[in-house]
Amino acid sequence: MTASAPAQPTNGVPENFTPPHPSLHTNRVLPGFKVSLGFTIAYVSLIVLIPLAALAARPWEHGWAGFWSVLTDGRVLASLRLSFTTAGAAAVLNLFVGTIIAWVLTRYKFPGVKILDAFVDLPFALPTAVAGIALCTLYATNGWVGSLFAPFGIKIAYTPIGIFIALVFVGLPFVVRSVQPVLADFDAEVEEAALTLGAAPWQTAIRVILPGLAPALLTGFSLSMARAVGEYGSVIFIAGNMPYISEITPQLIIIKLQEYDYAGAASVGLIMLLWSIVILAIINAAQMWLFQRGRA
Amino acid sequence: MRARPAEAPKAAGAIGLSLVAVFWLGLIILLPLVTVLFEASKGGIEPFLAAVAEPDTIAAIQLTLLVAAIAVPLNAVFGIAAAWCVTRFEFRGKGLLLTIIDLPFTISPVIAGLVWMLLFGAQGWFGAWLRLNDIHIVFALPGLVLATILVTFPFVARELIPLMNDQGTDEEVAARTLGARGWDIFFRITLPNIKWALLYGVLLCTARAMGEFGAVSVVSGHIRGQTNTLPLQIEILYNQYESVAAFACASILAGLALITLLLKSVLEWRFAGELAANRRH
Structure with missing residues (x-):
């Protein structure tokens, strides 16, 4: 309100009254605010905040130099490079194939498609250690799939290719499940209009549908990548765990812990935590984008 | 549209x-x-049964069930409390709270184990004090439970929050205006409205709690027959080249995963409207 505004009747409200901040002014008709918020904050503090504070505090035992020397160590750098490149490659492949799968599951009807749909979530439900030993057996040189590649001199298990395969397995459902609901809700009229105006089906797909999917694709890619970088159980059996060659970062953290190098383990852990926070921010931004698009 | x-x-x-x-x-x-x-x-049915009846395996199954039986109810209560305060009230820092609840979905399970070592491990913050008082947290049941809780705590909350947001507060406010007390409102109105989503969240939480490997691997200490959950027992058997026994244990967990998928699909088909839309996992 500006000073030039005409005087309003005050209805008995003192002239210098200012309403409380909107975030404090709530319609607390319902009970249980203090109890539920208190319990929630206590639980989150004990389970997440205090433990993460311990992680953030530990790397500085030997100062900034100690932290830096851990991160620039050749073995740590090699593991970070391996973890991020295999996770990125797996997420890119999942982005393409996952989108095709989501498309087929929402657009086509054929016998067994519902069952196929339910099985997409198997990597969420199957314990990672179970997936790990199954993939290792399958892709070993005497396994069902590994033996097909062995005659060409291609080893999959115990090499970075094996890590890549395991990360494709754990990441696939994230892309499918992010894209599927958006594709299912896509307005049929927009597509039909494009087709009626003479667009070829592939043009409709690329020019009309793909831009609408962009936020969901970003979400799926980020979730798939986040999971893949931190993945442990399904990878360690097939990875081979050779320092500098096939040793992933989570494995290196465990090795440092076993050597009682807590500060070193925490340094690498802190980098991975910061990475998780960044990717979470990207996912939240993508969700906002999707939400705004839905309202536009 | x-x-x-x-x-x-x-x-x-x-x-x-x-x-x-x-x-x-x-x-x-x-x-x-x-x-x-x-x-x-x-190997046929006999080696399979022999592997499953192994005392260490039975101990691992019991421990896995015990850990889940402690972690899942705690996370369910947390999920309800968090969903209640987030969806029924406005307060500062809500966005931050929601982000923290999402964090376990993106952090590595190894980090979820590591943080407990930094607190309660031999050289952790409280390590010396715990040793002095002969209290065992890591390499014992409490550590396994804490690591499991950290990995699984968002599952129930993440199902309930979008659903309770969509449902709004009209029915609860009406009941309150008519004089209903807090727990009556919860048990007669809120709980019946969210029961299928709660079950769905508990199902996902249980599946993950029983199958968790990375986080519990860090804090377990791998003491056979004592601190090995079933997934850890699988690792030990596999690394000892006891392939049939490892896959026998793995098939139990795979069976549980299939049951989880089946129940999940049934809930999704049957109660689609009563489960949260726009789910992330």
């Missing part, structure tokens, strides 16, 4: 895409499952 109905693939492109999808799901997702069941049944 209406969605496009699904139809049988007729054009060459549609058939091609369908074949790609079926082939890839078969290769990447179904083949590992088939491998587990095939390897477990390779």
Whole structure:
């Protein structure tokens, strides 16, 4: 309100009254605010905040130099490079194939498609250690799939290719499940209009549908990548765990812990935590984008 | 606005895409499952039963159930409390709270174990004090429970928050205005409205709690018959080249995973409207 505004009747409200901040002014008709918020904050503090504070505090035992020397160590750098490149490659492949799968599951009807749909979530439900030993057996040189590649001199298990395969397995459902609901809700009229105006089906797909999917694709890619970088159980059996060659970062953290190098383990852990926070921010931004698009 | 109905693939492109999808799901997702069941049944029924009846394996199964029985109810209560305060009230820092609740979905399970070592491990913040007082947290049951809780705590909250947001507070406010007390409102109105979503969240939480490997691996200490959960027991057996026994244990967990998928699909088909839309996992 500006000073030039005409005087309003005050209805008995003192002239210098200012309403409380909107975030404090709530319609607390319902009970249980203090109890539920208190319990929630206590639980989150004990389970997440205090433990993460311990992680953030530990790397500085030997100062900034100690932290830096851990991160620039050749073995740590090699593991970070391996973890991020295999996770990125797996997420890119999942982005393409996952989108095709989501498309087929929402657009086509054929016998067994519902069952196929339910099985997409198997990597969420199957314990990672179970997936790990199954993939290792399958892709070993005497396994069902590994033996097909062995005659060409291609080893999959115990090499970075094996890590890549395991990360494709754990990441696939994230892309499918992010894209599927958006594709299912896509307005049929927009597509039909494009087709009626003479667009070829592939043009409709690329020019009309793909831009609408962009936020969901970003979400799926980020979730798939986040999971893949931190993945442990399904990878360690097939990875081979050779320092500098096939040793992933989570494995290196465990090795440092076993050597009682807590500060070193925490340094690498802190980098991975910061990475998780960044990717979470990207996912939240993508969700906002999707939400705004839905309202536009 | 209406969605496009699904139809049988007729054009060459549609058939091609369908074949790609079926082939890839078969290769990447179904083949590992088939491998587990095939390897477990390779030796016939007797080696399978012998492997499952092994005392260390039985101890591992009991421990896995015990850890889940402690972690899941705690996370369910947390999920309800968090969803109640987040969806029923406005307060500062709500966005931050929601972000923290999402964090375990993106952090590595190894980090979820590591943080407990930094607190309670031999050289952790409280390590010396715990040793002095002869209290065991890591390499013992409490550590396994804490690591499991950290990995699984968002599952129930993440199902309930979007659903309770959509449902709004009209019914609860009406009950309150008519004089109903807090717990009456919760048990007579809120709980019946969210029961299927709660069950769904508990199901996902339980599946993850029983199958968790990375986080519990860090804090377990791998003491056979004492601190090995079933997934850790599988690792030990596999690394000792006891393949049949490892896959026998793995097939138990794979069976649980299939039951989880089945129940999840039933809930999704049967109660789609009563589960949260727009779910993330």
